[in-house]
């Protein structure tokens with residue numbers, strides 16, 4: 001993976017006007033790609049007998065994702081995501097040959113529908129993806145271990161909690177929560193050593209086709225119940241000696257548990273927390289920030305296609321004299337695997353998890369109080 005990431009890091013930047021041209025022409029290019037693949041004589045085998053709608057959906061996501069990649073020149077993110085695409089679609093029956101055919105079809109569509117200079121710039125990225133095909137096949141077969149590099153003392157708890165989530169056993173999840181989360185320190189460990197890795201494991205199982213979206217929904221709903229029923233009551237009595245913190249998922253972002261966990265860590269650290277949950281629209285968030293005037297805002301992004309939304313939000317804040325001094329901390333799952341990606345969002349800082357988020361915020365706060 002290191003090699004592929006290095007090569008991705010060397011790809012030539014895409015000029016802004018080329019990224020905008022790709023965005024403008026993406027639908028017509030997608031029609032060509034859909035047509036090209038639908039008329040392939042072996043399409044049934046290529047898609048592993050999945051309905052065509054699944055492929056169309058993939059092409060729509062691909063176009064949206066590539067707009068982000070080109071606008072942000074986020075080629076390491078592209079490399080990581082390509083491995084994920086190969087793994088998750090192959091697990092659902094797509095053949096590896098489908099990916100080469102699809103990427104070739106995008107290359108041809110770019111040549112047909114973009115101006116020659118834009119087609120050349122974009123074409124170089126597609127050609128790199130095509131050249132990386134064999135690496136992608138190999139890398140996507142390397143099994144991910146979401147429990148690696150964690151404190152072994154919590155190994156049993158993790159396995160039991162994950163098993164209960166997968167069985168949909170709410171009683172057992174609540175029982176484990178009540179037993180594990182009894183004080184500030186134990187909540188921190190329960191969140192970071194048990195709940196978060198269990199959810200990552202749920203994601204990996206979905207990615208490899210071992211569980212359905214319904215089971216993923218069930219698991220996240222159970223976690224939300226445990227957090228609300230067991231942890232929240234422990235946090236209510238902490239008086240805020242520090243500043244205000246608005247914590248939200250980015251516009252269009254539907255993953256909320258990471259932001260929620262961050263919010264709970266801030267509560268335990270004595271901040272005056274306003275937790276807004278998922279998918280807060282930009283205009284409403286800006287208005288809320290100017291009403292509340294917090295010391296900082298935490299923005300959570302889990303899906304790469306929401307990166308640009310977060311970037312726009314932060315740009316709007318920085319352009320507004322009333323909001324420009326509010327510190328912006330950004331985080332979320334995929335920032336963990338692409339070093340420095342957070343910098344393209346324009347945020348003031350990034351943190352890998354809820355504990356690190358609080359530490360960064362506290363450093364900023366302490367420095368400002370001097």
Ligand code: B12
Pocket residue numbers: 081084088192195196199200201202203204206207213216217220252253254255256257258259261262297298299300301302303304329330331332333334350351352353354355357
């Ligand atoms: C639960 C879940 C869902 C739930 C979310 C429910 C909810 N109420 O939040 C639902 C079902 C809605 C969902 C939907 C989808 N999901 Co989903 N989901 C997950 C899952 C399994 C867990 C997410 C989670 O809660 N993690 C636990 C939290 C605690 O971890 P965290 O978010 O990383 O947060 C920590 C840090 O990142 C950090 N942090 C987070 N935010 C912030 C903010 C700041 C400021 C800071 C400093 C730090 C910080 O601190 C947190 C605590 O330590 C992940 C797997 C994963 N690896 O995370 C997939 C995952 C994120 N989903 C994925 C996908 C593909 C999807 C879907 C497209 C399809 C699907 N699987 O259903 C849709 C997209 C929906 C959409 N339009 O946005 C992929 C994304 C892959 C990629 N390449 O981008 C993942 C990684 C699964 C996988 N392995 O393939 N999902």
